[in-house]
Amino acid sequence: METGVVLLRWAQYAASFVLMGGALFAIYALPASGPASAGTLEWPRRLLGWVAAMLGLASIAGLLLQTAVVAGSPGAAFDPSILVSVLTEMAMGAASLVRALAAALAFVLLLAVRPGRGVWVGAASLGAVATASMAWMGHGAATEGxxxxxxxxxxxxxxxxxxxxxxxxxxxxxxxxxxxxxxxxxxxxxxxxxxxxxxxxxxxxxxxxxxxxxxxxxxxxxxxxxxxxxxxxxxxxxxxxxxxxxxxxxxxxxxxxxxxxxxxxxxxxxxxxxxxxxxxxxxxxxxxxxxxxxxxxxxxxxxxxxxx
Ligand code: HEM
CATH class of the missing domain: 1.20.120 (Four Helix Bundle (Hemerythrin (Met), subunit A))
Known part of the structure; x- marks a missing residue:
């Protein structure tokens, strides 16, 4: 199970970084209009949409697997009372939920709204929330005092x-x-x-x-x-x-x-x-x-x- 936890952490880093850094790139590095703008190119929206979907799925899967590891049994991942206590009492649980929600919102935004500056700013902001939330998944939030x-x-x-x-x-x-x-x-x-x-x-x-x-x-x-x-x-x-x-x-x-x-x-x-x-x-x-x-x-x- 430990290998699975590491692989899912890796997927969450990669997806939240591409969502945040890619959407920012569309703003500062690509022309605002014309044939090479992010809106005209089409692939930036598709790429970021896929990445947001992957981030949402990896965040939920990571939460379930880490719950199973913490509780010491695979079945715990699907036990509502254990899941609720992981979500409310552990920083890792709340951070995973915030990341999954940010990813879901970014997915809807990228899918439903016509590409333009507003979409990239929204996707970059949601990507930033997902990226920052990773600090609560490891040693970053473990120092006391x-x-x-x-x-x-x-x-x-x-x-x-x-x-x-x-x-x-x-x-x-x-x-x-x-x-x-x-x-x-x-x-x-x-x-x-x-x-x-x-x-x-x-x-x-x-x-x-x-x-x-x-x-x-x-x-x-x-x-x-x-x-x-x-x-x-x-x-x-x-x-x-x-x-x-x-x-x-x-x-x-x-x-x-x-x-x-x-x-x-x-x-x-x-x-x-x-x-x-x-x-x-x-x-x-x-x-x-x-x-x-x-x-x-x-x-x-x-x-x-x-x-x-
Ligand atoms: C001088 C260069 C760097 C130093 C000294 C450094 C050092 C560190 C240290 C000590 C950690 C803590 C590991 C832990 O959780 O126990 C860390 C985490 C991390 N580093 Fe670096 N690093 C460097 C460059 C980079 C680069 C180039 C990247 C990626 C492009 C990177 C990405 C990360 C990520 C994603 C984490 C995990 C942070 C978290 O989850 O809270 N680092 N780094």
Whole structure:
């Protein structure tokens, strides 16, 4: 059952991040109107709708499975009195319910309302609620006393920054696939890449700063040996290695591959090669990001070094 809990946590991270970060991307990186706008493209609405549906289902399934784990019996997941006490007495229960409701609202919004700025703002806000609610699913809300507020805040910043990065990557991967279709799409892809570069640096800084605060609470100032001696520490190191790989790929995109695309924008053959190189690099970065989320999902279920 534990593997199922970790997989469902992973699905909830991925879906809430793409919902929040993808809807934000539609606002700040895509043109407000014209053939490359999110409203005209159609796939952003479909993608975010599917993601909202997956988030709702994974939140409910995660709640049921974690109830079964807490109660020590699979049948407990369908026992109304146990479920009610998990929902009313455990932060994890209430957070799962809030996330499922946010996902359901986002699904209806994306399905029923004509795509436009209002829909993206609504979907991003509901995605932000779902993303922040993940802080109550693991160690983020576990620190007691006055320092607990700081840990929770750092965790929410960490989650939000990760959502902006992962959501943008999901959209970039699809835009790169589309960029070969026409000169308009190619120009829109390049404009989005160039526009993201400043924001990207801020996201990396916010992740590193909030990650260090998280590490202070969970590894502790004297827990360094635990980084190699415990499974928690080794997974955290692996997460940092993948983070470094993501930063290296992002730097290559920004300083080498995006300028190469800019130089080739008017020549379809050269632009094609530049787009393919960017697409490979973005896919790798997105894959590394999803692996980081898998590790975070696992870390949240292990005893942190300060508790060992
Ligand atoms: C310098 C870089 C980073 C540091 C030092 C760092 C550190 C940490 C630590 C210590 C935790 C707590 C794990 C636990 O629950 O026990 C954490 C959680 C997490 N990290 Fe990072 N991290 C970094 C970068 C990233 C990146 C690049 C991503 C994704 C793009 C990411 C996504 C997450 C997520 C989703 C969580 C779970 C938060 C929660 O559920 O409350 N982190 N990180």
């Amino acid at each position: 006055a320092a607990g507020g700081l840990h929770l805040l750092a965790d929410i910043v960490h989650l939000a920054a990760a959502a902006v990065w992962i959501g943008a990557l999901a959209f970039f991967v699809i835009l790169a696939g589309d960029a070969r279709l026409s000169e308009n799409r190619r120009a829109a892809f390049h404009a989005a890449l160039a526009g993201f570069s400043g924001l990207g640096s801020g996201v990396v800084a916010a992740l590193a700063a909030s990650g260090l605060v998280n590490g202070w609470f969970l590894v502790g100032p004297s827990g360094w040996t635990g980084l190699v001696e415990t499974s928690y520490g080794r997974l955290l190191i692996l997460k940092l290695v993948l983070f470094a790989a993501m930063v290296a790929l992002a730097a290559a995109n920004r300083f080498r591959l995006t300028p190469a695309l800019r130089a080739a924008l008017t020549d379809p053959a050269e632009a094609g090669a530049a787009i393919d190189a960017l697409r490979r690099s973005l896919l790798l970065e997105f894959g590394a990001g999803l692996a980081v989320l898998g590790l975070a999902a696992w870390l949240g279920r292990l005893a942190p070094i300060t508790a060992q």
